[in-house]
Amino acid sequence: MNTAQRLISAGLAIAILPSFALADQSTRVALVPGGPHPYFAAWEQAGMDAARDFDLGSADYRVPQKWELGLQNQMLESLITQGYNAFLVFPGDPVGTVAIANELADTGAPVVALAGCLKDPSQAMFCMGTDTGNSAYLGTKELLKVLGSGAKIAHFTGFLVDPNTQLRIDAVEMAAAEGGAEVIQVIADIDAPEPAEEKINAYLAAHADQVDGIITTAWVPAVVAANALRKIGDKRIVMVGIDHDEVVIQAIKDGFVHGTMLQNPYGQGYIGSFVADKLLSGCAVKADAPFKSNALTDKFIDSGTVFAGVDDVDNYVASMQAITTVLFEKFESTYLDC
Amino acid sequence: MIASSRDSASDIGDTQSEQFRTVALLRFFLSNEFGLIVLVVIFAIIFSTLSPAFLSKFSLYALGRTSAVNIMIGFSMMVVILTGGLNLSVGAIGVSSAMFGGWLMQAFGLPWVPAVFGGLAMGAALGAINGIVIVQSGLHSFIITLATMSIFFGVMIFLTQADSYREISPEFAGFGRMKIQGVVSPLLLVTIGVAVLLSGLFRLTSLGREMLAAGANPQAAELSGIRVNRTITLCHMLSGVLAGIAGMMLVARTGAAIPSMAGQLGQDWLLPAFLGPVLGGTLLTGGRVSVLGTLLGSFLVTMLTSGLLLMQVGAFWIQTYLGLLLLTAVLIDLARRRYLQRRKLV
Numbered sequence: 001m002n003t004a005q006r007l008i009s010a011g012l013a014i015a016i017l018p019s020f021a022l023a024d025q026s027t028r029v030a031l032v033p034g035g036p037h038p039y040f041a042a043w044e045q046a047g048m049d050a051a052r053d054f055d056l057g058s059a060d061y062r063v064p065q066k067w068e069l070g071l072q073n074q075m076l077e078s079l080i081t082q083g084y085n086a087f088l089v090f091p092g093d094p095v096g097t098v099a100i101a102n103e104l105a106d107t108g109a110p111v112v113a114l115a116g117c118l119k120d121p122s123q124a125m126f127c128m129g130t131d132t133g134n135s136a137y138l139g140t141k142e143l144l145k146v147l148g149s150g151a152k153i154a155h156f157t158g159f160l161v162d163p164n165t166q167l168r169i170d171a172v173e174m175a176a177a178e179g180g181a182e183v184i185q186v187i188a189d190i191d192a193p194e195p196a197e198e199k200i201n202a203y204l205a206a207h208a209d210q211v212d213g214i215i216t217t218a219w220v221p222a223v224v225a226a227n228a229l230r231k232i233g234d235k236r237i238v239m240v241g242i243d244h245d246e247v248v249i250q251a252i253k254d255g256f257v258h259g260t261m262l263q264n265p266y267g268q269g270y271i272g273s274f275v276a277d278k279l280l281s282g283c284a285v286k287a288d289a290p291f292k293s294n295a296l297t298d299k300f301i302d303s304g305t306v307f308a309g310v311d312d313v314d315n316y317v318a319s320m321q322a323i324t325t326v327l328f329e330k331f332e333s334t335y336l337d338c
Numbered sequence: 339m340i341a342s343s344r345d346s347a348s349d350i351g352d353t354q355s356e357q358f359r360t361v362a363l364l365r366f367f368l369s370n371e372f373g374l375i376v377l378v379v380i381f382a383i384i385f386s387t388l389s390p391a392f393l394s395k396f397s398l399y400a401l402g403r404t405s406a407v408n409i410m411i412g413f414s415m416m417v418v419i420l421t422g423g424l425n426l427s428v429g430a431i432g433v434s435s436a437m438f439g440g441w442l443m444q445a446f447g448l449p450w451v452p453a454v455f456g457g458l459a460m461g462a463a464l465g466a467i468n469g470i471v472i473v474q475s476g477l478h479s480f481i482i483t484l485a486t487m488s489i490f491f492g493v494m495i496f497l498t499q500a501d502s503y504r505e506i507s508p509e510f511a512g513f514g515r516m517k518i519q520g521v522v523s524p525l526l527l528v529t530i531g532v533a534v535l536l537s538g539l540f541r542l543t544s545l546g547r548e549m550l551a552a553g554a555n556p557q558a559a560e561l562s563g564i565r566v567n568r569t570i571t572l573c574h575m576l577s578g579v580l581a582g583i584a585g586m587m588l589v590a591r592t593g594a595a596i597p598s599m600a601g602q603l604g605q606d607w608l609l610p611a612f613l614g615p616v617l618g619g620t621l622l623t624g625g626r627v628s629v630l631g632t633l634l635g636s637f638l639v640t641m642l643t644s645g646l647l648l649m650q651v652g653a654f655w656i657q658t659y660l661g662l663l664l665l666t667a668v669l670i671d672l673a674r675r676r677y678l679q680r681r682k683l684v
Contacts, residue, residue: 065656068606069598070404077400078647081391095502096596103515119504160500 027277029059030084031114031269032076034092035067037191039219039243039265040115043088046269059273060084069093073100080107086276088114088269094296098122110279114268115303116164117296125285126299126335128272130263131292135242135305136168136217139261140175142307143213143240146258149180151212156200156225158191158218167295168217184210187221196224204228214239222260226251240307244316252313259309262316267324268303271331283338290334301335303327368674370619374634378641385645392648395520403514403523405640407587410529411607412614412636413536413629414580419615421553421573422624423479427468427487428581428611429604433597434494435461435578436585440503440595443510450510457589458582464490465578469571479574491603503595514590525587529633532583537629549573554625581607613639613660616668639663 031047033040040063047059062079064071069092076087077100087104091097091113098118101111105123117127144151155172158165169186176183187203190196200221204211214229214237216222222241226248229239234256241248241260251257279285285299292300304323308316332338366372385392411428418425425431439457442448448456464486472482516524540546551559552569560566584607589595600607616622617638618631642663646656 081397
């Protein structure tokens with residue numbers, strides 16, 4: 001648990017605790033990402049905090065040892081056998097995970113797609129994650145506030161098999177077009193250290209002088225690009241990153257990165273565990289809940305995103321707390337019938 | 339005197355027969371297959387003792403369903419290993435076949451039976467391409483299938499635009515979710531049926547024996563009239579069909595044909611593809627195959643993974659344990675072969 005997570009946890013406990021009713025010790029929530037990735041690390045603490053704050057039996061973070069759909073399926077099957085009765089799952093594949101999600105739901109366990117959505121129709125209660133397109137759009141707008149029209153920007157993003165990636169690419173293109181800028185390069189499939197190091201460093205070595213700005217919309221490319229700008233000592237290129245890795249935060253403080261689009265993985269895990277317990281104790285999702293739509297589902301809840309520039313970076317923890325608190329306070333009345 | 343001589347001959351015959359049976363029994367006890375059966379039983383006892391849920395109906399069902407696919411993937415590699423070659427494109431072929439079968443169901447509304455056969459035909463065709471290029475170029479199958487892995491997968495992604503096919507026949511998807519007596523997946527029965535057919539192929543047919551002969555010593559096989567190139571191509575076709583069956587089983591399992599079912603380039607299948615045959619005693623140099631061994635080896639690996647997950651062993655330790663198991667199995671096999679050589683049993 002890093003300092004940020006500790007602070008968020010403490011802040012949320014103070015803000016949220018008075019508002020919940022007694023929960024059920026028999027609730028066992030499994031938070032299952034598609035594989036190991038730093039984005040999901042906050043889920044572990046979120047689950048532990050939720051279990052403590054809402055008096056759940058457990059809310060455990062269970063990571064498949066690698067990004068393999070079959071392994072994630074096998075782990076989910078094993079978790080049923082182990083007695084878990086609520087599942088918060090990042091789908092290894094938006095279509096391929098539907099079958100196992102339906103099987104989990106058939107056992108009576110509420111299933112929520114977290115951080116990424118299942119393709120409708122599925123028996124998932126809803127999907128809660130970052131509105132990735134909106135985050136990429138807002139991040140590009142922040143970039144263009146500095147660069148103005150006519151800027152040439154490069155976009156470094158995640159895996160093409162992740163349905164969010166195309167949404168991000170489209171959103172950056174749209175924001176750039178609206179701002180009179182041009183996306184001169186999109187490098188995708190680099191949300192892992194090795195390909196990110198190789199492709200970003202090679203690109204900047206050859207084309208740094210042709211680029212005015214960089215937008216990154218995945219965790220690892222943000223870290224690698226921030227490091228690359230620091231290494232070449234280039235403060236001319238304006239970069240907007242994503243997430244709250246220490247490397248990115250420090251690069252903002254040192255002036256190598258303009259700012260970052262914060263997401264809310266902690267809030268996803270924390271609120272997701274709370275909702276899973278509520279659903280197990282008899283609450284139901286409102287038929288007329290004000291869900292948003294995206295390319296995969298019509299039952300989407302935005303877990304929030306906010307820009308943190310150099311003026312906000314010291315308080316980014318408070319920014320993330322604020323997002324979670326706002327979402328949590330209204331969640332039950334907005335989305336649940338209890 | 340004559341009677342006595344006959345009695346004596348009969349005694350000698352009985353003694354020889356008994357010795358033969360003893361040697362056969364000893365060889366069975368020293369076989370890979372027996373070793374794997376012992377390991378399966380030992381691990382089943384350990385897992386069920388430490389976690390009684392291991393023997394729950396759902397756990398056994400899930401274990402059978404997962405191992406059915408892993409065993410089929412192992413068979414797909416096994417039939418190429420027996421020629422002394424490798425097929426790194428099993429995953430790419432399996433996914434391409436599954437996507438083709440899914441496309442036939444969605445785009446043409448074909449019933450599942452002809453669509454599945456269409457998928458398997460695609461697997462056979464891609465396997466044939468591997469085989470033909472290998473025998474015509476004379477290059478090792480490692481190089482050729484490494485290249486075709488990217489080609490097959492790349493073409494499939496280009497043609498499908500990485501989109502999934504979800505309009506799968508409900509009967510077919512239902513087949514993948516069916517539970518017989520609440521415990522047995524029909525996918526496991528399919529795998530056992532294929533195992534019986536493969537055993538019959540290698541034990542009872544001249545084609546199977548030609549495949550083994552071509553793998554053991556291609557020159558000698560050629561001199562004895564076996565068309566080695568044709569045989570190798572047939573092995574790759576068979577490998578493609580078996581990969582296609584594994585792919586279609588996953589379609590039934592997930593109710594959709596999805597490009598990511600075997601990971602990037604189909605690489606997720608490589609570990610199960612090698613573990614089963616190698617643990618099962620199929621020689622990497624070719625010429626020897628064990629269908630039962632591959633089945634048991636793949637089952638053991640799947641059971642070990644499930645058991646370790648159930649015991650909540652740290653997810654990252656599972657790979658370590660699998661590696662240790664593989665190393666242990668190879669060392670035990672080495673000890674077994676040395677023992678057989680010392681006793682002049684081989």
